[in-house]
């Protein structure tokens with residue numbers, strides 16, 4: 614009975630993808646892009662350990678190798694990414710791309726003037742329906758006046774304006790959780806796109822978050838119906854190109870594994 618923004622997005626993108634990830638728990642190969650994102654997030658989080666005046670681009674870049682080592686210690690399977698890279702060239706290029714993303718952040722925000730209230734904050738709340746919402750917020754800033762800003766870093770490029778609603782969904786999800794937990798509607802939602810050097814902001818009002826809540830309840834209802842019936846429809850889009858499960862997807866000639874849950878007959 615719990616939903617995170619990523620899993621909600623999975624179901625909206627493709628119900629069968631949600632099933633493969635949440636119910637079958639099929640393994641997925643680590644990707645260079647996603648791992649670089651994790652590394653950059655770790656560096657930006659750790660940089661705030663330093664006194665404000667020392668939060669400089671050289672300091673941030675110097676954190677990259679050490680954070681990569683820590684990541685490898687906690688998730689040794691990531692070593693597979695560069696197992697075939699004998700000369701170390703791919704790894705060196707990948708590290709310098711991570712450094713460039715970290716450096717670009719300084720053109721978008723000034724960490725010497727920020728004192729986050731929270732970093733990598735795990736949040737969880739239960740709605741009246743019993744549905745639990747959870748997630749991890751990259752950064753929460755609280756102004757002296759008490760106004761809350763939720764910040765998320767993205768290592769990709771900002772979406773075109775017509776797709777910004779999808780990008781803001783995750784932020785409104787977090788805003789709803791904060792509102793339910795603290796009784797305060799966050800003043801600002803801020804997406805920092807390190808890939809293209811852009812910042813997308815949105816100032817929500819309570820009605821926005823109520824809409825998101827209704828949407829999540831409807832989504833959860835659809836997930837429950839699929840869970841009981843075992844009817845998880847594939848929804849092919851161009852995002853299938855990034856899906857690890859084409860081999861077991863009927864859209865690509867595959868057969869899904871046997872459904873592991875009991876099926877409740879309709880009616």
Ligand code: SF4
Nearest residue numbers: 627847848853856862
């Ligand atoms: S390949 Fe496409 S349609 Fe099939 S499960 Fe993955 S996302 Fe869904």
